[in-house]
Amino acid sequence: MLSILKTVGRYCLKFAMWFGILSVASVILFRWVPVPITPLMLIRCVEQKADGKSMTLKHDWESLEQISPKLQLAVVCSEDQNYLKHVGFDFKAIEKAMKSNEAGKRIRGGSTISQQTAKNVFLWPGRSYIRKAFEAYFTLLIELIWSKERIMEVYLNSIEMGDGIYGAEAAAQYWFKKQASGLTKDECAAIAAILPNPRVYKANPPGAYIAKRKAWIKQQMNFWGNQLDYDKYKDEDEEPETKKKTAVKSREK
Secondary structure, three states: OHHHHHHHHHHHHHHHHHHHHHHHHHHHHOOOOOOOOOHHHHHHHHHHHHOOOOOOOEEOOOOHHHOOHHHHHHHHHHHOOOOOOOOOOOHHHHHHHHHHHHOOOOOOOOOOHHHHHHHHHHOOOOOOHHHHHHHHHHHHHHHHHOOHHHHHHHHHHHOEEEOOEEOHHHHHHHHHOOOHHHOOHHHHHHHHHOOOOOOOOOOOOOOHHHHHHHHHHHHHHHHHOOOEOOOOOOOOOOOOOOOOOOOEOOOOO
16 A cells, blocks of 8 residues: 555656646746647637537737737726736735625636636636646746736737637737727727627627626726836826826836
């Protein structure tokens, strides 16, 4: 029995060592190399095939400079308003989500843009504790190895923005027949509004719920400014909901 435990222990140790090496290497690689495909994209293709649908996978990588700054701002306003202040986890948002879920309200998440990026690029969808543990691990890695600009670039090129539509360029072409660099404020807000469930909601034309979300996101964009400012600090006591024309600012590392 003791020998069996030792053997299992050795295998677990080897697995942990190789997992650590490969995971760090992959994060370092994607610090500079575009992410060609993600586990979610492959899973969706299998699901489409199982449902008897034609497999759709539209994904065109674009540099951050070729994606409208308005879209960058829109997803921050919609998904993670503390994006440039935290180091991967927004504990206040997580606490609010837990309280809301415990109260029996509509299920909401507290994931940051960094967490969503880690999940989309390296992991599979799901709510298990194991998946969440891996998500936390990869979130810490990308926050340590990537810049905030790189996390945003990978996020906007990898997330699901429609049924079989991944990334800003494919979404811009699909929803508005234009390049991501030319998206207007209204169009950026519409794309950001569907992110909670992009396979169900439509950015164009928007339904009543998405139209309401889009209006709120545009209001937040007005409060925050016209684009992200990755190079400056954000005043700790300044609330984005009450300060107009304020750019999102960055925590230097």
